[in-house]
Amino acid sequence: MIPTVVSVAVFGIFGGLLRFATGTWVTANYPRHYYLATLAVNLVGCLIIGYLYGAFLARPDAPLYLKAGLVVGFVGGLTTFSSFSLDTLRLLESGQAPLAFGYAAASVLGGLLATWAGLYLTKL
Structure with missing residues (x-):
């Protein structure tokens, strides 16, 4: 548990x-x-999280401290909904x-699209 907590803190x-x-x-x-x-x-973070999700699906043996840290x-x-x-x-x-309203739409729709794109990149 300690390595995971340290990893989240350092990557954070x-x-x-x-x-x-x-x-x-x-x-x-x-x-x-x-x-x-x-x-x-937020868009870059969505792209990264989609990619990581796909990468970790392909590598279920990846250590928890690495998954949680990233x-x-x-x-x-990196990202925040409050901002x-x-x-x-x-x-x-x-x-x-x-x-x-354009900004809100671009954030939500762009975020979903970027997350999908990140996941798609793991399948190339």
Whole structure:
């Protein structure tokens, strides 16, 4: 159990740092489009989790610490639904309802598509 907990924590650090770096870069370069950072990490995270799901289905003997570290730690640290919700609310509050709804649709539909694509990549 201890190796799994350590793995989730360590991989979570890297996922969180990558998310922070993405947000910092997008905000510095495109401040009006701050929400694109959350969209990007969520879509990439969906692609990664789909790929990992397929890879681990093909390798059921992969150690639990690796599965949990990558899926729960790294992808969990990289993506977040709460930031997506806040970004959508901020867009609505600023009077950008069409953009808010487009962003929400792109996040949900894009996330599902990216997860499917990640799983599909394991079958190539």
